[in-house]
Amino acid sequence: MKIQPYLEKAARGAASVFRAVSVGLRRATPVVLRAGRRAARATWYSAGLRATLRPIASLVRTGAVAAVVACLSVAALRATTQTVLPTEIGVIQRDWGGEAGIVPEDLGPSKRFVVPGVRTLHRLDRRIHFARFGMESEGNGFPSLELRTPDDLEVRVGASVPYRIIEGSGHRLVEEGIRSTYPDLARAAIERVLLDALGSLRREEWSSVAARERVRTTALIGIRAALAPFHLEPLDLQISSTWFPPEFEVEMMEQKLLEQRILTDAMLARRDERNYELLTEQEIVGSLEAARAAELDFEIEQERIGLRAEVREVESAASQYAFERKTAASNLYEKALTTGRLKLDEAEALREQLLNEALESEGGRVMVAREAASNLKFTTVKLDANNPNVPSVLDLDALIELLLGEGHQ
Structure with a gap:
């Protein structure tokens, strides 16, 4: 059963009580002192008053003893509570007993109950460390790396290597006794690897970016292997600056200028060759275009002639x-x-035939008579009364028969 959380809660409660008691004592002390002085003076004058103040004095002594005990408890709790910050790695060491030794665990940010003489809390820096080599005026912690190349060239190099403690390996630094010396061990290992790796570059390779990058990668691998026994790991390697003798600087400038001239001449030659190739290609393309244009014109003319015949x-x-x-x-x-026209003639003949047939019928005769009667206009009618064939006007039936014929009465 873990008692660490209960101890921490008890420590926080005791601290609160201590603060409350301290405030109460600061406020009550002047009052108690004034009352004590008055009571002391009064005891010289009244035995009954002394008997009355005796319980109060006993109560004051009890409160003072309780306050002292509370202060001592809070002080003890504060002395046994230690804090591991977010930038630190905590390592517990048991100082005595059957389990004495380093606890194989890295502690994160927290408050720990540590009894002096029973346990010891070691704190390691969790942050990234830097091994900087270079000019002191530029804020570097170590001098520049001075080395000599295989072809006897003196070079000074500035470099920076960030590294940190491997996650979960802080307790091993304490166990191996290098918790305070690992920065110096790391610097020495890094310096040794850099001197070996950079010292392998020859005079002409210092001006080659590819060669320097190759050596930087090799040196970083070597630094990782050299720091592993100290439970450290490098994060990167940066070659910040390089210093050469003045005569080598001049030689490098002349070599760079010569290389640049060679590159320029090669580029100019390549340009001329390319221009010639372009001119040749343009001529070939022009001839091909002319031949193709003639073929297209011939094909178009043939198509035009064929289309005209089709049209x-x-x-x-x-x-x-x-x-x-x-x-x-x-x-x-x-x-x-x-x-x-034949149909019209036939229709006209049929019309005449039908008309004649209609007119020859009794109704036709009536119609003809009616039309004749409607077209007949009598201005005067003279009837000879002496003629026996002329009916009397008063005999309407005879008159109708005379005009219309028999059967129309």
Whole structure:
């Protein structure tokens, strides 16, 4: 059962009580002192008053003893409570007993109950460390690396290596006794690897970016292997600056200038070669374009001639078709016109026949008579009364029979 949380809660409660008691004592002390002085003076004058103040004095002594005990308890709790900050790695060491030794665990940020003489809390820096080599005026912690190349060239190099404690390995530094010396061990290991790696570059390789990058990668691998026994790991390697003798600087400048001239001449030669290739390609393309244009013109002319023949054939066929259709339409029109006229004549004859038949009927005669009567206009009518064939005007039936015939009464 873990008692660490209960101890921490008890420590926090005791601290609160201590603060409350301290405030109460600071406020009550002047009052108690004034009351004590007055009581002391009063005891010289009254035995009854002394008997009355005796319980109060006993209560004051008890409160003072309780306050002292509380203060001592809070002080003890504060002395046994230690804090591991977020930037630290905590390592517990048991100082005595059957389990004495380093606890194989790295503690994170927390408050720990540590009894002096029973346990010891070691704190390691969790942050990133830097091994900087270079000019002191630039804020570097160590001098520049001075080395000599295989072809006897003195070089000074500035470098920076950030590193940190491997996660979960802080207790091993304490166990191996290097918790305070590992920065110096790391610096020495890094310096040794850098001197070996950078010292392998020859004079002409210092001006090659590829060669320097290759050596930087190799040196970083070597630094990782060199720091592993100390439970450290490098994060990167940066070559910040390089110093050469003045005569080598001049030599490097001349070499760079010569290389630049060689590159320029090569580029100019390449440009001229490219221009010649472009001119040759342009001539070839021009000739190909002319040949292709002639072929296209010939093909277009052939297509045009063929299309003209097809157009003439289509026009001839259209004219023949129009003539044939027009002739057929004229024949159909004349035939239809003749047939129509024949039908009209037949209709007219039928109309005459039907009209004659209608007029010959009794109704037709009546209609004719009616029309004749409607068209007949009598200005005067003279009836010879002496003629026996002329009916009397008063004899209407005889008059109708005379005018209309028999059977129309």
